[in-house]
Amino acid sequence: MDSEMNGEPKVRVALVLGATGGIGGAIASALVAHGWLVRGMARDLEAAKRSGVDGVEWCKGDAMSASDVLAAAHGADVIVHAVNPPGYRKWEELVLPMIDNTIAAALANGARIVLPGTVYNFDPELTPVVRSGSPQTGRSRKGQVRIALEKRLKDAAPQVPSLILRAGDYFGPDARSSWFTQAMIKPGRPLKAVTNVARGAGHSWSYLPDVAEAVALLLEKQSALAPFEDIPFEGYWDRSGRGLIDGLEAVLGRRLAVRAFPWWLMRLASPLVPFAREASEIEPLWRHSMRLDNERLVSLLGKEPRTDLIEALRATLGSVGCLPERKG
Template identity: 60%
Template sequence: MDTEKRTALVLGATGGVGGAIATALIGNSWTVRGLARNLDAARRSGVAGIDWVAGDAMNRADVIGAAQGVSTIVHAVNPPGYRNWGELVLPMIDNTIAAARDVGARVVLPGTVYNFDPAHTPVLSETSPQTPKSFKGRIRAELEARLERAAPEVESLILRAGDFFGPGARSSWFAQGMVAAGKPVRRIVKIARGAGHSWAYLPDLAQAFAQVLERPEALRPFERLQFEGIYDESGTVMIEAIERQVGRKLPVYRFPWWAMHLLAPFGGFAREAADIAAVWRHPMRMDNTRLVELLGAEPRTPLDTAMHQSLVAMGCIEPKAAQVGMPGLTLSL
C-alpha cells in the first residue's frame, strides 16, 4: 500500500476492539488518529502512538473534521455504557459514512453474530441471511445494510467474529462473566447453554483487520468476512484452557439465564442479556473461507498462550503461572 495512504481514523479507540485494531495498525506502520470526547482520559487509555483529536462520534462535523486526510475509518464505537442503542448506533454509522464519502475513505466495521438467527445459521458465511430475532440484532443488521447501500461510492469492510477474550477485552462475556477480573480464579461460570460457541482472541482479530487492509486492491467495494477464531465444539474447550493455566480442576457453575429472562422486564443488564440469549443456546461457527483466500491463513495464537496472556492481563494469574500445569499436561507458551 502507498505509504501516503496508510492513515486511519479509529472511532472507539479507547475501547477493547478499537484499541486492539489501533495497536495492530500502528504495529504495521500506519498513522492512527483517534477521536475522543475527553482527550486526557483517551491518552491514559493505554494505546500508545495514537494522534488524539477532540470530538464526538455523534457530531457529524467532528467526524468529518477528524477524517481529513485518512484512507480508512474504523467504526468500533459504541454508545457510552452500551446504553441507548436504539437512539445512538445508527446516527453514528451515518456520520461515519458521511465522513468516508467526504474524504474517499473505506469504512471498517467489527461485526457481530447478533444480526443472525442462531437457530437457523449454524455456520455463518458472507451470504447467510440476516433474520435477527433480538432488538440489538435488528439494529446491527440495519447498520450493515446502510454500509451496503452506500457502496460502491463508499467502500466498506465488515469482519465478523465471535465473543472476544484477551488483553483489552474488558467489556466481554469472558472478562465479566466466565471469570472474575482482579482476583485468583477459583471458579468458572459456563455461559453457553450448549456446545458450539465461537470465540475470538482479540489480538488475533486485530491482526486480521490490519493484514486485510494491506491488500486494498483485492477487496470488493462491499466486503463481508468471517473470523473463525476458536470454535468451542464441545462446550468445554475454554473451560479446560482456563484450568490448564490455573493448574487444577475448578468448580463450574452455570450462568443463571433463567434469572435474566425473569428480570428482563425491569431493564438493565438482565434485559440486554435476555435479548441475545439465543446466541449462547445454538451453535454458530464462522466460515472464514474468504478471509483465508485473502490472507493465506488466519492469525492464530495457540490457545494456551492466548489464555495465559488473557488471565495475566486480567490480574487473575501471575506470568510465572505459565509454568504450572495439571498432572500429565505440559504447557507450551
C-alpha cells in the same frame, strides 16, 4: 494504499472511532505496528491518553457529532468504526446516527470504512454456520439494529467502500466489555472459579489481537477487496461449550469450580434491568451452536491469524489480574 508520491511511500492514515475500547484499541495498535498513522477521537482526551493504546494521535470529538467526525477524518484512508453506545443503553437512538456520520466522513475523504461485525445479526437456529453474505436473520432488538447498520454500509457502496470483519465473542487483553470478563471470570483476583455461560452448545470466541491483526493484513490487500466485504473470522470454535474452561484449567494447572450462568435470573429481571433484558434476547446464541466460516478470509490472506489458545488465555488472565501471584 500502495501509491507513492515523489518516490516516497504514501503515509497511510486511519481514524479509529472507539480506540479506547477493546476492539478499537486492538485495531489501532495493530495498524500502528503495520506502519499506519493512526488518529483516535475521544470525548475525554486525558482519559484516552491513559488508555494504554500507544502510538495514536488523539483529537477531541464525539461520534454523535457529524462535524467532529468529519474534522477528525480529514485525510484518512480508512475509518475504523468501533464505537458503540456505553453499556446496553440507547442502541436504537445512537447506533444508526453514528454510522451515518462515519459514512459521510468516509465519502468526503474517499476512505474505506472498517466495521468489527458481530453475530447478533443471525438466529443460530436458522443459521448454524455464518458465511460471507449469509442472510441476516437476527430477531433481537440489538440484532435488528446491527442489521440496519450493515445495510447502510452495503447501500453506500461502491461510493463508500467498507469491510466488515465478523467475529464471535471477544477475549484477550483489554477485552473489558465482554462475556469472558463480565460473566465467566472475576477480574482483579486469582482465578478459582468460572461461570459457564454456554448451555450445552458450541460457541465462537475470538482473541482480540488476532482479529486486529486480520484487519491490518486485509487492509494490505485493498486491491483484492470488493467495495463491500462481509468476512467472517472463525477464531476459536468451542465445539463443546467447555473448551475455554478446559483451557483455563490448563493455564492454571488445576481444576476450577464451575458454576452455571443464571439465565433464569436474566429472564426474571428482564422487565426492569436493561442488561438482563438484552442478555435474555441473545440467549439463543448460547443455547444453539453457530460457527463462523472463514473461507473468504483464508482466500485473501492464505491463513487466519491464530494465537495458541493456552497462550491467549494466559495473556488474557494476566491482563486482568487473574493469575496467581508469583512467590519470591
